[in-house]
Amino acid sequence: MQRIKIKELLKADPNNVIGNDYLVKGWVRTRRESKNISFIALNDGSTINHLQIVVDHDKFNEDFLKKITTGSAIGVKGQIVASPAPKQPIELHSNEIELYGEAPADEYPLQKKGHSLEFLREIAHLRPRTNTFGAIFRIRHHLAYSIHKFFNDKGFYYFHTPIITTSDCEGAGEMFRVTTLDLYNLPLTDHGKIDFSEDFFGKETALTVSGQLEGELGALALGEIYTFGPTFRAENSNTTRHLAEFWMIEPEMAFYDIIDNMNLAEEFIKYLIKYLLENCYEDLEFLNNMYDKELLDRLNHVLDTPFERLTYTDAIEILKNSNQNFEFPIYWGVDLQSEHERYLVEKYFKKPVILTDYPKEIKAFYMKLNDDDKTVKAMDVLVPRVGEIIGGSQREDNYDKLLKRIQENHVPMKDVWWYLETRKFGSAPHSGFGLGFERFMLFVTGMGNIRDVIPFPRTPKNIEF
């Protein structure tokens, strides 16, 4: 008999499955026992919904049934029948049960009751078996898939940028060192410094903090590309929004100006939300009911509201005239703080906001300079609850201006000579942005802590699993 997934059974027209025999396999969520009969709630990960298995005590050995506890893995053969109870349309009457793996009840940490997210983080090896994390990781899969689908359908190429790099060109943050040198016996130069010419690559290397610069090389040949890969930051950040290892999506498009870039970002976000609402509604609904009662409303609102677009300069004026008691003072030239961004998005506009044209001093060297010589063609997309979810810009495509910005920012030429050469040979206007995958997961799941939207979070002092 061929095994069938619970999702397939539950989504089928009951008339087409009732009366048929099936084999299902999964993990026991609960077993409720009466005198003559037991009910098993079985989940196989294919859906948040459980299949109710009905067990007639006459058919099975009592000691065998005692081993079927919460968490155990079983396979069940039996007949699908219409359920007399209203909670589920169908149920499976078992004829044969195979016990694959026991889960001793006095040791298995997951109970029928709800657990705190903090406790579940401590058992990250088991938490995917809960309703909450099952839902989150299914959504995570669908989100990743929809990102690839969006770009693929638009003719973008998935461009693989390197994980191991030589330097922190972007100044994005502290980097994780990569080396094969013997840390207990480091080769030294005559000046007493570590001799990296002895290292695997013959140079000092680290894990990437961004694939953007390499992504631009792809865009200036293939037209439109995107990257989607792991990114590493060794910052000692202990917040609900930072991970040391996270996934980032970075599209990069030739012949796109800053307006095209904004249009793409907005279309992208709306596409992903729509895809999830159409493909993971049950999981989103569960999270909405359990954790964030406004989640579905918020997602639908973002879906049919045009994003507000305004310049940094206009935003500063709004903040100055807001009469809000901000902790950090407002003046032209400051980098906006969380409290400022939150005011604009959640209080003033009440919808996603795209801020543009920031002072060049607070943005990266590769962003295209405006004619005023003071601001750059940068754009940040801010959303409710999460804050900055996308950062992007039109890139500086003028060789001389880029060289000047590189020198002003003291970026070592040995690290970016190849990047600069693209402005010497067939330079073209181009733009791109970066989206933090887990930040977006926070937004679409309503979760409050980034450690709860990735299977195995890496944060300072935390790498148990």
Add this chain to the structure above:
RNA sequence: UCCCUAGUAGCUCAGUUGGUUAGAGCAUCUGACUGUUAAUCAGAGGGUCGUAGGUUCAAGUCCUACCUGGGGAGCCA
């Protein structure tokens, strides 16, 4: 890294101005129950109160340090 806050049973928590033998719900185990769905009902077991010092006749409770979790900030995605 800074500020705030918490750490008591497997989990979630209560524990008064310091004062006998530290409690509850859930979970677990035993039993009951003709279809349950966070099943229900009855009973039982389970704790050197985060760690190390200190104050005191007496510390779960007060003080100090450290560890760990959570929230906020900075940095950012």
